[in-house]
Amino acid sequence: MQWITNNLPYLLAGISVGGQYALIAIGYTMVYGILRLINFAHGDIFMAAGLIMVYASASMPFYLSIPLVLVLTVLLGFAVERVAYKPLRQAPRMSVMISAIGVSYLIQNVALYVTGGLSQQYPNIPWLSDTVVVFGAMTKRVTLITPVLTLILIVLLVLLINRTKIGMGMRAVSKDFETSLLMGIKIDNVISVTFIIGSFLAAVGSLLFFTNYTGVTPTVGAMPGLKAFVAAVFGGIGSVPGAVIGAFIIGICENIIKALGWTTFSDAFTFALLILILIFKPTGLFGEKTTDKV
Amino acid sequence: MLKIENLEVAYGGIQALRGISLEVPDGKIVTLIGANGAGKSTTLRTISGLVKAKSGSVQYDGKELLGLPSNKILEAGIAQIPEGRRVFPNLTVLENLKVGAYLRSDKAEIEKDIKWVYELFPRLEERHWQLAGTLSGGEQQMLAVGRGLMSRPKMMMLDEPSLGLAPLVVQDIFSIIREINRQGVTILLVEQNANMALKTADTAYVLETGVITKSGTGLELLNDESIKEAYLGKTRT
Numbered sequence: 001m002q003w004i005t006n007n008l009p010y011l012l013a014g015i016s017v018g019g020q021y022a023l024i025a026i027g028y029t030m031v032y033g034i035l036r037l038i039n040f041a042h043g044d045i046f047m048a049a050g051l052i053m054v055y056a057s058a059s060m061p062f063y064l065s066i067p068l069v070l071v072l073t074v075l076l077g078f079a080v081e082r083v084a085y086k087p088l089r090q091a092p093r094m095s096v097m098i099s100a101i102g103v104s105y106l107i108q109n110v111a112l113y114v115t116g117g118l119s120q121q122y123p124n125i126p127w128l129s130d131t132v133v134v135f136g137a138m139t140k141r142v143t144l145i146t147p148v149l150t151l152i153l154i155v156l157l158v159l160l161i162n163r164t165k166i167g168m169g170m171r172a173v174s175k176d177f178e179t180s181l182l183m184g185i186k187i188d189n190v191i192s193v194t195f196i197i198g199s200f201l202a203a204v205g206s207l208l209f210f211t212n213y214t215g216v217t218p219t220v221g222a223m224p225g226l227k228a229f230v231a232a233v234f235g236g237i238g239s240v241p242g243a244v245i246g247a248f249i250i251g252i253c254e255n256i257i258k259a260l261g262w263t264t265f266s267d268a269f270t271f272a273l274l275i276l277i278l279i280f281k282p283t284g285l286f287g288e289k290t291t292d293k294v
Numbered sequence: 295m296l297k298i299e300n301l302e303v304a305y306g307g308i309q310a311l312r313g314i315s316l317e318v319p320d321g322k323i324v325t326l327i328g329a330n331g332a333g334k335s336t337t338l339r340t341i342s343g344l345v346k347a348k349s350g351s352v353q354y355d356g357k358e359l360l361g362l363p364s365n366k367i368l369e370a371g372i373a374q375i376p377e378g379r380r381v382f383p384n385l386t387v388l389e390n391l392k393v394g395a396y397l398r399s400d401k402a403e404i405e406k407d408i409k410w411v412y413e414l415f416p417r418l419e420e421r422h423w424q425l426a427g428t429l430s431g432g433e434q435q436m437l438a439v440g441r442g443l444m445s446r447p448k449m450m451m452l453d454e455p456s457l458g459l460a461p462l463v464v465q466d467i468f469s470i471i472r473e474i475n476r477q478g479v480t481i482l483l484v485e486q487n488a489n490m491a492l493k494t495a496d497t498a499y500v501l502e503t504g505v506i507t508k509s510g511t512g513l514e515l516l517n518d519e520s521i522k523e524a525y526l527g528k529t530r531t
């Protein structure tokens with residue numbers, strides 16, 4: 001019993017962090033699935049969602065600031081695609097990738113300018129950040145909410161992809177741009193929807209992630225962004241279920257490593273995993289064998 | 295009627311079409327034959343708005359199509375069945391048909407048209423739940439044609455529908471093309487299989503390295519000595 005009480009928090013934290021990585025990873029994997037682009041700005045959009053919350057919550061109640069964060073983050077993701085990627089539709093893939101890196105730095109530097117480089121205190125969202133006791137272990141309620149909310153959102157997303165017209169359009173475009181055009185599919189709209197979904201999930205992820213985190217800095221998106229990216233690669237980039245499973249595995253493993261007392265190595269583990277996958281199974285758990293990788 | 299005049303298309307420095315002119319009257323079957331690399335696919339891809347033209351015009355019922363996005367060209371009533379079938383392998387047969395009707399929102403009519411396609415191709419109904427990637431080549435070609443019909447085109451352009459198919463399957467595909475034409479759809483048929491194409495077509499054009507070198511009725515070209523030599527496999531004695 002004592003053992004459970006000691007270790008349960010780590011497992012719960014692992015599942016919870018895994019859920020947060022999953023919400024970010026979906027954005028990477030869906031954009032890759034359609035544009036074959038690694039959206040380097042995605043982690044920064046996640047950070048921006050955190051900052052927006054910091055400023056929004058300072059001037060309005062949570063029932064307004066939370067929807068505002070979701071809306072503004074979605075707009076940011078949409079705008080990034082329209083401004084930085086859409087004009088490069090015919091350009092070599094390397095140009096789009098460089099543009100993505102540029103956007104990443106741009107968002108970070110705007111954040112640096114706005115915050116003056118100081119870590120901004122993330123608000124305590126009531127209810128979410130309340131402390132609860134599970135089997136004698138203390139944790140924040142967000143730890144319990146995250147996996148549930150994540151799974152609900154993923155189920156909705158899978159239904160959208162598999163059961164709706166726009167979802168069918170997304171699957172078609174991800175396979176064959178030209179034939180999709182011949183079917184009359186407006187590819188730019190489909191791509192925008194993909195960015196909107198990815199940014200929305202990243203915004204939800206940021207609400208959950210920062211509640212367990214002290215402050216928002218301009219580069220705070222880098223680590224969770226990278227981990228989520230590794231999760232997407234691990235699951236097979238392009239595959240939504242793959243990204244989700246990869247994210248939970250990484251979140252749980254990191255926290256098991258922490259429970260073993262090797263906290264210093266938990267980040268190293270994730271990147272060692274990335275290297276191993278790239279060497280032994282570059283297509284990941286659920287990746288396709290045929291797609292060409294960057 | 296589709297009317298192409300002095301159409302020039304280039305890929306970078308490579309001139310693929312050097313000012314071709316041709317007409318596809320409503321209700322007819324017109325074929326464009328030519329060897330590999332002659333510019334047949336380029337012609338269809340330009341009509342569909344996938345490739346930009348350098349100069350010339352493509353008019354449909356008097357309306358200029360050059361410069362329009364692909365969805366507008368489909369809306370105008372021109373569908374293309376691309377070379378190599380290009381069914382969506384990750385979608386089911388039924389979903390592929392629904393994607394073909396992507397521009398439409400008249401649900402009841404779409405259901406009717408799915409039934410119509412199933413009547414033309416009973417095999418597709420048997421396999422409606424199957425992923426298109428698992429179909430045989432002939433079945434994929436049927437699906438590609440069925441998918442093209444789902445936009446209810448006034449004119450259908452087919453790019454080498456017989457490519458890589460067994461002779462019996464080719465017969466099937468051609469008889470379906472004739473049937474679709476009988477039901478009122480204008481056909482622009484691109485083929486390397488000149489024999490079948492010329493037998494099927496009302497009018498035929500011969501394309502050689504971006505230039506139209508001959509035209510006439512299908513029958514005329516079928517009996518043309520130089521065509522026989524170049525495209526119908528009859529060797530010089």
Ligand SMILES: Nc1ncnc2c1ncn2[C@@H]1O[C@H](COP(=O)(O)OP(=O)(O)O)[C@@H](O)[C@H]1O
Nearest residue numbers: 305308310328329330331332333334335336337
């Ligand atoms: N995307 C492309 N980029 C560069 N050249 C191309 C491209 N597509 C076709 N071509 C060239 O244009 C010419 C005509 O090609 P195409 O229209 O595909 O011929 P066909 O369909 O008659 O076999 C060929 O010389 C081909 O190499």
Ligand SMILES: [Mg+2]
Nearest residue numbers: 334335336377
């Ligand atoms: Mg061709």
